[in-house]
Amino acid sequence: MVVKEDDVLKVLSNVMDPDLGQDLVSLGMIKDLVISETKIAFSVVLTTPACPLKEMLRKDCLMAIESLGIPDVDIEINMSSSVTSTRMENIPLLPNVKNLIAVASGKGGVGKSTVTSNLAVALAKSGATVGIIDADIFGPSIPTMFGCEDEQPTVKNIEEKSWIIPIEKYGVKLISIGFLSPAENAIVWRGPMASSALKQFISDTNWGDLDYLLFDLPPGTSDIHLTLVQTIPVTGAVIVTTPQKVALADAIKGVAMFKQPQINVPVLGIIENMAYFTPEELPNNKYYIFGQDGGKHLAEKNNIPFLGEIPIVQRIRESGDLGEPVVLKDEITAEAFMKLAQNLAQQVAIRNATQEKTKVVEVNQ
Numbered sequence: 001m002v003v004k005e006d007d008v009l010k011v012l013s014n015v016m017d018p019d020l021g022q023d024l025v026s027l028g029m030i031k032d033l034v035i036s037e038t039k040i041a042f043s044v045v046l047t048t049p050a051c052p053l054k055e056m057l058r059k060d061c062l063m064a065i066e067s068l069g070i071p072d073v074d075i076e077i078n079m080s081s082s083v084t085s086t087r088m089e090n091i092p093l094l095p096n097v098k099n100l101i102a103v104a105s106g107k108g109g110v111g112k113s114t115v116t117s118n119l120a121v122a123l124a125k126s127g128a129t130v131g132i133i134d135a136d137i138f139g140p141s142i143p144t145m146f147g148c149e150d151e152q153p154t155v156k157n158i159e160e161k162s163w164i165i166p167i168e169k170y171g172v173k174l175i176s177i178g179f180l181s182p183a184e185n186a187i188v189w190r191g192p193m194a195s196s197a198l199k200q201f202i203s204d205t206n207w208g209d210l211d212y213l214l215f216d217l218p219p220g221t222s223d224i225h226l227t228l229v230q231t232i233p234v235t236g237a238v239i240v241t242t243p244q245k246v247a248l249a250d251a252i253k254g255v256a257m258f259k260q261p262q263i264n265v266p267v268l269g270i271i272e273n274m275a276y277f278t279p280e281e282l283p284n285n286k287y288y289i290f291g292q293d294g295g296k297h298l299a300e301k302n303n304i305p306f307l308g309e310i311p312i313v314q315r316i317r318e319s320g321d322l323g324e325p326v327v328l329k330d331e332i333t334a335e336a337f338m339k340l341a342q343n344l345a346q347q348v349a350i351r352n353a354t355q356e357k358t359k360v361v362e363v364n365q
Helices: 005-012 054-066 112-125 191-203 223-231 245-259 294-301 314-322 332-354
Strands: 030-035 039-046 074-081 097-104 130-134 154-158 161-165 167-169 172-176 210-216 236-241 267-272 306-309
Touching: 005 030, 005 039, 005 054, 039 054, 054 074, 097 112, 097 223, 097 245, 097 332, 112 130, 112 172, 112 210, 112 314, 112 332, 130 191, 191 223, 236 245, 236 294, 236 332, 245 267, 245 294, 267 294, 267 332, 294 306, 306 332
Parallel strands: 039 074, 097 210, 097 236, 130 172, 130 210, 236 267, 267 306
Antiparallel strands: 030 039, 154 161, 167 172
C-alpha cells in the first residue's frame, strides 16, 4: 500500500507552529515530500536554525505520519532552516543581510558587549551566519571579547570599489574601530565623526550573506542610535539590563526611544544580565545581590518578551578577558546563552511573520 501525497499533507496540516499560529503545510514549511512503498521522506524548513521548537515539531510530524497506520514504512524527517526577513528590496545598504538587530542598554556596565558577543557566537553555533558591528565608537569592546585586538581588517577591491573585509572569529564576522586604532589611544571625536564611522562600517564593509547582523550600541540614547535607525531598516532592538533599580530606570528610557512613533523599531525583548550570583562550588545556589526579577517585571509592564536571564559567574568574566566567549564552553552558563539565542531567533521569526516590513526611519531634528 502506497499512501497518497494528499493524505500525508492532510495529517501534517494538523501540526501547528505555536509561535506563528498556523499549520506547517499552510506556512509552506513542508518541502521535498517523497513517498514510496517503503519510505515517506520530507523536510521541515524552520524559520531559523536556532529554533527552540525543533524537536517538538519533529515529534509532532512523526506522530502525524504514524497516525496513518501504514506498516513497515520508514519515516525520514529532515529538519532544515531558512531564516526569514522583512527587508525591503529597494534598500541598497546591506542587501544580503536578512536581519539587523540593535543590542542596546540604558546605562553602561550592564554587560551589553558580553551579551552581544555570546549571542552572536551562540547563533553561529546553531548554524546561522552572523556578524557584529561594534557601534560603541568611543568604548569598543568587541576586539577584546573575541581575543583579536591585534588584528586589522584588510581592504579588497571588488567591482571597482574598495571594501573592508571584516575579521572573522568563532564563526562571527566582526568590525570595530578598535581594529583601526591602538587600544591605548582615546577616540576624541565629535558626534558627527562617530556617526560617520558607523555609516562606513555599514556601507563599506563586505558582509556577504548574513542571517543576523548585531549592532553593539553605546549605552544611553545618542547620535549613534539615531544614525543607525536613519541609515538602515532595523529589524528590532534588544535591551540589556541588570535587576537593580538604577539600571532599570535607564533601560526604560531605551525601550521608550525605540517605541517613539517617529522611530517605531520593534523591541524584540529584554535580557537581564547579572541576574543572580552562583558560586562555582555551589552551582545550584542563587544569590540575588542586585535584586530579583527586575528585567522580567520591566518586560511584563511594557508587554515585551522576556528573553532570559544570565547569572554572575566568574567564568563569564574570565572568558571575556581571555577573548573566548563563555558560550563556547560546555557548562551551565553556555546553556543559558544558547537558550537566550534561541529565544531571540524565535522573536525575530515571530516579528517577521506578524509585522510590516522594516523601513528606514525619517527623523527631522
